[in-house]
Amino acid sequence: MHNPFDAILAEINELKVLIKAAPSIQVASPPEIINTDELCKRLSLSEPTIIMMRKRKQIPFFKAGSSVRYNWPSVIDHLERCPIKPRQCVSKEQDYQKKYTRKKIDSLSDSYVLDKMKQVDLKNILSLKRKDIPKEIIEAKRQNLFIKREIKKQK
Amino acid sequence: MKAPERKPEVVDAISLNKYLNGIVTQIKTKEVSIEQADAISKVADKIIKLNLVRLMYSKHKGQENEIDFFTNEENKILMNKG
Numbered sequence: 001m002h003n004p005f006d007a008i009l010a011e012i013n014e015l016k017v018l019i020k021a022a023p024s025i026q027v028a029s030p031p032e033i034i035n036t037d038e039l040c041k042r043l044s045l046s047e048p049t050i051i052m053m054r055k056r057k058q059i060p061f062f063k064a065g066s067s068v069r070y071n072w073p074s075v076i077d078h079l080e081r082c083p084i085k086p087r088q089c090v091s092k093e094q095d096y097q098k099k100y101t102r103k104k105i106d107s108l109s110d111s112y113v114l115d116k117m118k119q120v121d122l123k124n125i126l127s128l129k130r131k132d133i134p135k136e137i138i139e140a141k142r143q144n145l146f147i148k149r150e151i152k153k154q155k
Numbered sequence: 156m157k158a159p160e161r162k163p164e165v166v167d168a169i170s171l172n173k174y175l176n177g178i179v180t181q182i183k184t185k186e187v188s189i190e191q192a193d194a195i196s197k198v199a200d201k202i203i204k205l206n207l208v209r210l211m212y213s214k215h216k217g218q219e220n221e222i223d224f225f226t227n228e229e230n231k232i233l234m235n236k237g
Contacts, residue, residue, distance in 0.1 A: 136168030
């Protein structure tokens with residue numbers, strides 16, 4: 001006699017094979033909308049860093065009117081996918097030197113300076129420290145600043 | 156008739172300081188206009204920059220020539236440092 005359970009078992013086995021063969025279906029996690037404060041708490045980051053990340057498009061967000069909202073699952077998904085860039089190994093001294101030289105160049109941008117710099121190495125000409133600058137010059141600069149402030153006030 | 160020759164008010168760092176100090180007070184009392192003060196401050200900036208570069212340049216070259224803009228005492232101290 002034909003056993004009905006055999007037919008059911010055969011069907012179940014077929015289904016199992018089909019399920020295994022089928023590509024895994026990813027069920028999208030339900031949206032969980034949160035505001036900036038909540039996100040700060042969850043990521044344990046400050047608000048300015050969140051804003052900075054938002055500007056750099058490291059965090060997905062959307063706007064409801066004027067207020068900003070985040071979808072928590074998509075935020076995590078995006079952060080996990082983001083490649084972590086290896087930071088360049090720069091010693092503190094090198095970093096300081098870069099800033100220092102940049103400042104010097106900005107403060108001394110003049111055609112005369114540029115002419116002189118062409119003749120001399122940059123490293124040597126920018127090695128003047130604050131100690132070496134005469135006090136009179138520093139005072140003169142300060143007074144010049146006072147004059148500029150007064151001009152701003154009167155304008 | 157020839158006009159009498161004017162001696163420059165700013166000769167060295169100290170006189171520049173005095174001059175700028177005077178102008179700060181003159182701006183407050185409105186004896187000097189804003190435009191004049193602006194021009195003076197720009198010129199002062201240029202003088203400061205130029206002399207700093209001169210100092211740096213002489214230090215780099217190892218020249219012992221004294222820079223006129225700084226007082227003699229200062230120059231000696233700077234040369235000793237270098």
